[in-house]
Amino acid sequence: MKKYLRTILEWGILIVVAWVLSFGIRTYLIDTRIVPTGSMLPTIQLQDRLIFDKVFYKNKPLQRGDIIMFTAPEGSGEHDDLVKRIIGLPGDTLEVREGKVWINGEAIEEPYLKEAPEYEYGPIQIPEGAYLVFGDNRNNSKDSHVWGFVPEENIEGKVLLRYWPLERWGALK
Template sequence: MNATVKKLLEWALIIALGFILSFVIRTFLLDPRIVPTGSMLPTIRLQDRLLVDKLIFKFSPIERGDIIVFHAPPESGEKDDLVKRVIGLPGEQIEVKDGNVLVNGNILQENYLLEKPDYQYGPATVPEDAYFVLGDNRRHSNDSHMWGFLPEQTIKGKVWIRYWPPSMTGPLNP
Protein backbone atom coordinates (compact mmCIF):
# COMPACT_ATOMS: atom_id res chain seq x y z
CA MET A 1 0.00 0.00 0.00
CA ASN A 2 1.51 3.33 -0.96
CA ALA A 3 2.02 6.18 1.54
CA THR A 4 -0.76 8.40 0.10
CA VAL A 5 -3.43 5.71 0.42
CA LYS A 6 -2.23 4.89 3.93
CA LYS A 7 -2.46 8.60 4.91
CA LEU A 8 -5.97 8.87 3.45
CA LEU A 9 -7.11 5.77 5.36
CA GLU A 10 -5.67 7.19 8.60
CA TRP A 11 -7.50 10.49 8.06
CA ALA A 12 -10.74 8.70 7.19
CA LEU A 13 -10.46 6.65 10.40
CA ILE A 14 -9.79 9.78 12.49
CA ILE A 15 -12.76 11.59 10.94
CA ALA A 16 -15.06 8.58 11.39
CA LEU A 17 -14.03 8.21 15.05
CA GLY A 18 -14.65 11.93 15.55
CA PHE A 19 -18.19 11.61 14.17
CA ILE A 20 -18.90 8.53 16.27
CA LEU A 21 -17.57 10.18 19.43
CA SER A 22 -19.61 13.33 18.73
CA PHE A 23 -22.75 11.25 18.17
CA VAL A 24 -22.28 9.32 21.42
CA ILE A 25 -21.60 12.48 23.45
CA ARG A 26 -24.60 14.39 22.05
CA THR A 27 -26.96 11.43 22.28
CA PHE A 28 -26.13 10.21 25.78
CA LEU A 29 -24.03 12.76 27.71
CA LEU A 30 -24.12 16.45 26.76
CA ASP A 31 -26.27 18.50 24.45
CA PRO A 32 -25.47 22.09 23.43
CA ARG A 33 -28.43 24.50 23.33
CA ILE A 34 -29.04 28.09 22.25
CA VAL A 35 -31.72 29.93 24.25
CA PRO A 36 -34.34 31.43 21.90
CA THR A 37 -36.57 33.30 24.40
CA GLY A 38 -36.42 35.50 27.47
CA SER A 39 -38.56 33.24 29.68
CA MET A 40 -35.63 32.53 32.03
CA LEU A 41 -34.41 36.14 32.42
CA PRO A 42 -32.42 37.25 34.35
CA THR A 43 -30.76 33.84 34.97
CA ILE A 44 -30.45 32.88 31.29
CA ARG A 45 -30.49 35.48 28.54
CA LEU A 46 -31.49 35.34 24.89
CA GLN A 47 -28.86 33.62 22.74
CA ASP A 48 -26.93 32.21 25.72
CA ARG A 49 -25.27 28.92 24.84
CA LEU A 50 -25.78 26.13 27.36
CA LEU A 51 -24.58 22.58 27.87
CA VAL A 52 -27.26 20.17 29.07
CA ASP A 53 -26.21 17.17 31.17
CA LYS A 54 -28.34 14.30 29.89
CA LEU A 55 -26.96 11.70 32.32
CA ILE A 56 -27.28 13.34 35.75
CA PHE A 57 -30.88 12.34 36.50
CA LYS A 58 -29.98 8.67 36.06
CA PHE A 59 -27.81 8.98 39.19
CA SER A 60 -29.39 11.76 41.25
CA PRO A 61 -32.96 12.94 41.79
CA ILE A 62 -34.50 16.05 40.28
CA GLU A 63 -34.51 18.79 42.92
CA ARG A 64 -36.37 22.05 43.38
CA GLY A 65 -34.37 24.81 41.73
CA ASP A 66 -32.86 22.62 39.00
CA ILE A 67 -32.95 24.27 35.59
CA ILE A 68 -34.02 21.62 33.11
CA VAL A 69 -34.56 21.11 29.39
CA PHE A 70 -37.60 19.13 28.32
CA HIS A 71 -39.72 18.28 25.33
CA ALA A 72 -42.58 20.78 25.24
CA PRO A 73 -45.92 19.26 26.16
CA PRO A 74 -48.58 19.44 23.42
CA GLU A 75 -50.69 21.74 25.62
CA SER A 76 -47.92 24.36 25.51
CA GLY A 77 -48.36 24.97 21.79
CA GLU A 78 -44.55 24.91 21.45
CA LYS A 79 -42.62 22.69 19.08
CA ASP A 80 -39.11 23.24 20.41
CA ASP A 81 -37.70 22.04 23.71
CA LEU A 82 -38.17 24.38 26.66
CA VAL A 83 -35.92 25.49 29.54
CA LYS A 84 -37.54 26.11 32.94
CA ARG A 85 -36.84 25.88 36.68
CA VAL A 86 -38.27 23.02 38.77
CA ILE A 87 -40.56 24.49 41.44
CA GLY A 88 -42.85 21.65 42.54
CA LEU A 89 -41.90 18.03 43.17
CA PRO A 90 -44.21 15.00 43.06
CA GLY A 91 -46.77 15.04 45.87
CA GLU A 92 -46.30 18.72 46.77
CA GLN A 93 -49.11 21.26 46.81
CA ILE A 94 -48.38 24.33 44.66
CA GLU A 95 -50.16 27.65 44.76
CA VAL A 96 -49.36 31.05 43.27
CA LYS A 97 -51.07 34.01 44.91
CA ASP A 98 -50.31 37.60 45.82
CA GLY A 99 -47.06 37.51 43.84
CA ASN A 100 -45.66 34.51 45.73
CA VAL A 101 -45.23 30.82 45.03
CA LEU A 102 -46.30 28.61 47.92
CA VAL A 103 -45.08 25.04 48.27
CA ASN A 104 -47.11 23.06 50.81
CA GLY A 105 -48.38 26.38 52.19
CA ASN A 106 -44.89 27.93 52.66
CA ILE A 107 -43.67 30.88 50.60
CA LEU A 108 -40.81 29.85 48.32
CA GLN A 109 -37.85 32.24 48.59
CA GLU A 110 -36.82 33.10 45.03
CA ASN A 111 -33.94 35.55 44.62
CA TYR A 112 -33.56 34.71 40.92
CA LEU A 113 -36.83 36.26 39.63
CA LEU A 114 -37.04 39.09 37.14
CA GLU A 115 -40.53 40.01 38.40
CA LYS A 116 -42.98 38.39 40.77
CA PRO A 117 -45.91 36.61 39.11
CA ASP A 118 -49.02 38.71 38.46
CA TYR A 119 -51.35 35.71 38.21
CA GLN A 120 -53.06 33.23 40.52
CA TYR A 121 -52.69 29.46 40.31
CA GLY A 122 -53.95 26.53 42.34
CA PRO A 123 -53.76 25.18 44.87
CA ALA A 124 -52.97 21.95 43.02
CA THR A 125 -51.03 18.83 43.97
CA VAL A 126 -48.20 17.69 41.69
CA PRO A 127 -48.92 14.11 40.54
CA GLU A 128 -46.41 11.29 40.94
CA ASP A 129 -43.92 11.17 38.02
CA ALA A 130 -44.55 14.85 37.24
CA TYR A 131 -43.14 18.29 38.13
CA PHE A 132 -44.31 21.89 38.27
CA VAL A 133 -41.93 24.15 36.33
CA LEU A 134 -41.82 27.93 35.92
CA GLY A 135 -39.65 30.39 34.04
CA ASP A 136 -37.71 32.97 36.08
CA ASN A 137 -39.38 35.69 33.99
CA ARG A 138 -42.73 34.73 35.52
CA ARG A 139 -44.89 37.24 33.69
CA HIS A 140 -43.58 36.20 30.26
CA SER A 141 -43.12 32.45 30.45
CA ASN A 142 -45.09 29.64 28.82
CA ASP A 143 -44.86 27.19 31.72
CA SER A 144 -46.78 24.95 34.15
CA HIS A 145 -49.05 27.74 35.33
CA MET A 146 -50.47 27.78 31.78
CA TRP A 147 -50.35 24.15 30.64
CA GLY A 148 -50.14 22.05 33.79
CA PHE A 149 -47.71 19.54 35.18
CA LEU A 150 -44.63 18.29 33.32
CA PRO A 151 -44.42 14.51 32.91
CA GLU A 152 -41.05 13.20 34.12
CA GLN A 153 -40.43 11.19 30.93
CA THR A 154 -40.29 14.41 28.86
CA ILE A 155 -37.26 15.74 30.77
CA LYS A 156 -34.09 15.58 28.67
CA GLY A 157 -31.55 16.85 31.19
CA LYS A 158 -30.27 19.52 33.54
CA VAL A 159 -28.65 22.73 32.37
CA TRP A 160 -25.06 22.31 33.47
CA ILE A 161 -23.05 25.32 32.27
CA ARG A 162 -23.32 28.42 30.14
CA TYR A 163 -20.43 28.54 27.68
CA TRP A 164 -21.40 31.70 25.79
CA PRO A 165 -20.96 34.60 26.15
CA PRO A 166 -17.43 34.16 27.51
CA SER A 167 -17.94 36.83 30.19
CA MET A 168 -20.78 34.72 31.69
CA THR A 169 -19.20 31.27 31.32
CA GLY A 170 -19.75 28.95 34.23
CA PRO A 171 -22.16 26.59 35.99
CA LEU A 172 -25.80 27.54 36.51
CA ASN A 173 -26.56 26.64 40.10
CA PRO A 174 -30.02 26.74 41.69
Protein backbone atom coordinates in the same frame (compact mmCIF):
# COMPACT_ATOMS: atom_id res chain seq x y z
CA MET B 1 0.79 6.83 -4.48
CA LYS B 2 0.58 4.19 -1.74
CA LYS B 3 1.51 6.75 0.95
CA TYR B 4 -1.15 9.13 -0.41
CA LEU B 5 -3.90 6.45 -0.16
CA ARG B 6 -2.77 5.52 3.34
CA THR B 7 -3.03 9.18 4.43
CA ILE B 8 -6.55 9.45 2.96
CA LEU B 9 -7.58 6.24 4.72
CA GLU B 10 -6.16 7.43 8.05
CA TRP B 11 -7.98 10.76 7.75
CA GLY B 12 -11.18 8.98 6.78
CA ILE B 13 -10.99 6.70 9.81
CA LEU B 14 -10.20 9.67 12.07
CA ILE B 15 -13.23 11.59 10.76
CA VAL B 16 -15.57 8.61 11.19
CA VAL B 17 -14.33 7.95 14.75
CA ALA B 18 -14.70 11.64 15.66
CA TRP B 19 -18.23 11.71 14.25
CA VAL B 20 -19.24 8.52 16.09
CA LEU B 21 -17.81 9.84 19.38
CA SER B 22 -19.52 13.20 18.92
CA PHE B 23 -22.84 11.56 18.08
CA GLY B 24 -22.57 9.19 21.06
CA ILE B 25 -21.64 11.91 23.52
CA ARG B 26 -24.42 14.26 22.35
CA THR B 27 -27.01 11.50 22.24
CA TYR B 28 -26.27 9.83 25.58
CA LEU B 29 -24.08 11.99 27.87
CA ILE B 30 -24.23 15.74 27.36
CA ASP B 31 -25.91 18.11 24.94
CA THR B 32 -25.92 21.81 24.23
CA ARG B 33 -28.65 24.33 23.54
CA ILE B 34 -28.86 27.97 22.55
CA VAL B 35 -31.60 29.76 24.50
CA PRO B 36 -33.85 31.58 22.00
CA THR B 37 -36.29 33.33 24.38
CA GLY B 38 -36.30 35.59 27.42
CA SER B 39 -38.44 33.30 29.58
CA MET B 40 -35.53 32.61 31.96
CA LEU B 41 -34.31 36.21 32.34
CA PRO B 42 -32.37 37.35 34.30
CA THR B 43 -30.71 33.98 35.04
CA ILE B 44 -30.30 33.00 31.38
CA GLN B 45 -29.92 35.69 28.75
CA LEU B 46 -31.05 35.52 25.13
CA GLN B 47 -28.63 33.44 23.03
CA ASP B 48 -26.76 32.01 26.04
CA ARG B 49 -25.25 28.61 25.26
CA LEU B 50 -25.82 25.89 27.85
CA ILE B 51 -24.43 22.40 28.45
CA PHE B 52 -26.86 19.80 29.80
CA ASP B 53 -26.10 16.59 31.67
CA LYS B 54 -28.26 13.84 30.17
CA VAL B 55 -27.09 10.92 32.36
CA PHE B 56 -25.57 11.69 35.73
CA TYR B 57 -28.44 13.88 37.00
CA LYS B 58 -30.50 10.66 37.22
CA ASN B 59 -28.31 9.43 40.11
CA LYS B 60 -30.02 11.78 42.57
CA PRO B 61 -33.54 13.19 42.72
CA LEU B 62 -34.28 16.46 40.94
CA GLN B 63 -34.61 19.37 43.36
CA ARG B 64 -36.73 22.49 43.49
CA GLY B 65 -34.68 25.17 41.76
CA ASP B 66 -32.92 22.86 39.26
CA ILE B 67 -32.92 24.17 35.70
CA ILE B 68 -33.84 21.45 33.23
CA MET B 69 -34.20 20.83 29.51
CA PHE B 70 -37.30 18.90 28.52
CA THR B 71 -39.56 18.02 25.62
CA ALA B 72 -42.69 20.15 25.65
CA PRO B 73 -45.69 18.28 27.03
CA GLU B 74 -48.41 17.16 24.64
CA GLY B 75 -50.99 19.87 24.08
CA SER B 76 -48.62 22.69 25.08
CA GLY B 77 -48.43 24.06 21.56
CA GLU B 78 -44.64 24.04 21.85
CA HIS B 79 -42.51 21.98 19.48
CA ASP B 80 -38.95 22.62 20.66
CA ASP B 81 -37.06 21.51 23.74
CA LEU B 82 -37.65 23.97 26.57
CA VAL B 83 -35.52 25.22 29.45
CA LYS B 84 -37.24 26.09 32.74
CA ARG B 85 -36.75 25.90 36.51
CA ILE B 86 -38.36 23.16 38.59
CA ILE B 87 -40.67 24.76 41.14
CA GLY B 88 -43.08 21.99 42.10
CA LEU B 89 -42.05 18.42 42.96
CA PRO B 90 -44.22 15.30 42.84
CA GLY B 91 -46.72 15.36 45.71
CA ASP B 92 -46.42 19.12 46.38
CA THR B 93 -49.47 21.35 46.58
CA LEU B 94 -48.61 24.56 44.75
CA GLU B 95 -50.33 27.91 44.48
CA VAL B 96 -49.37 31.29 43.02
CA ARG B 97 -51.00 34.21 44.84
CA GLU B 98 -50.06 37.62 46.22
CA GLY B 99 -47.04 37.68 43.88
CA LYS B 100 -45.50 34.58 45.47
CA VAL B 101 -45.32 30.84 44.99
CA TRP B 102 -46.70 28.84 47.89
CA ILE B 103 -45.63 25.22 48.32
CA ASN B 104 -47.58 23.15 50.81
CA GLY B 105 -48.89 26.35 52.42
CA GLU B 106 -45.54 28.15 52.75
CA ALA B 107 -44.23 30.96 50.53
CA ILE B 108 -40.86 30.12 48.97
CA GLU B 109 -37.96 32.50 48.45
CA GLU B 110 -37.07 33.07 44.80
CA PRO B 111 -34.11 35.49 44.54
CA TYR B 112 -33.65 34.60 40.85
CA LEU B 113 -36.96 36.15 39.67
CA LYS B 114 -37.04 39.07 37.29
CA GLU B 115 -40.29 40.25 38.91
CA ALA B 116 -43.08 38.80 41.02
CA PRO B 117 -45.79 36.91 39.14
CA GLU B 118 -48.81 39.06 38.28
CA TYR B 119 -51.15 36.08 37.99
CA GLU B 120 -52.82 33.57 40.25
CA TYR B 121 -52.61 29.83 39.78
CA GLY B 122 -53.87 26.84 41.73
CA PRO B 123 -53.94 25.49 44.32
CA ILE B 124 -53.02 22.31 42.51
CA GLN B 125 -51.43 19.06 43.62
CA ILE B 126 -48.57 17.78 41.48
CA PRO B 127 -49.03 14.10 40.61
CA GLU B 128 -46.34 11.47 41.13
CA GLY B 129 -44.00 11.24 38.14
CA ALA B 130 -44.54 14.90 37.17
CA TYR B 131 -42.99 18.30 37.85
CA LEU B 132 -44.20 21.87 37.66
CA VAL B 133 -41.78 24.25 35.93
CA PHE B 134 -41.75 28.04 35.62
CA GLY B 135 -39.50 30.49 33.82
CA ASP B 136 -37.66 33.05 35.97
CA ASN B 137 -39.30 35.78 33.90
CA ARG B 138 -42.68 34.70 35.26
CA ASN B 139 -44.85 37.26 33.53
CA ASN B 140 -43.32 36.55 30.12
CA SER B 141 -42.94 32.79 30.25
CA LYS B 142 -45.13 30.17 28.65
CA ASP B 143 -44.69 27.42 31.24
CA SER B 144 -46.59 25.09 33.58
CA HIS B 145 -49.00 27.81 34.65
CA VAL B 146 -50.18 27.83 31.01
CA TRP B 147 -49.92 24.17 29.91
CA GLY B 148 -49.60 22.07 33.07
CA PHE B 149 -47.18 19.44 34.35
CA VAL B 150 -44.01 18.05 32.80
CA PRO B 151 -43.98 14.25 32.92
CA GLU B 152 -40.70 12.86 34.26
CA GLU B 153 -40.10 10.97 31.01
CA ASN B 154 -40.04 14.30 29.11
CA ILE B 155 -37.01 15.53 31.08
CA GLU B 156 -33.91 15.24 28.91
CA GLY B 157 -31.27 16.79 31.13
CA LYS B 158 -30.20 19.22 33.81
CA VAL B 159 -28.15 22.35 33.15
CA LEU B 160 -24.47 21.88 33.98
CA LEU B 161 -23.15 25.28 32.95
CA ARG B 162 -23.27 28.21 30.60
CA TYR B 163 -20.32 28.12 28.19
CA TRP B 164 -21.07 31.21 26.14
CA PRO B 165 -20.65 34.14 26.37
CA LEU B 166 -17.31 33.66 28.05
CA GLU B 167 -17.77 36.56 30.50
CA ARG B 168 -20.73 34.68 32.04
CA TRP B 169 -19.15 31.20 31.79
CA GLY B 170 -19.89 28.85 34.70
CA ALA B 171 -22.58 27.08 36.68
CA LEU B 172 -25.99 28.73 36.92
CA LYS B 173 -27.02 29.67 40.43
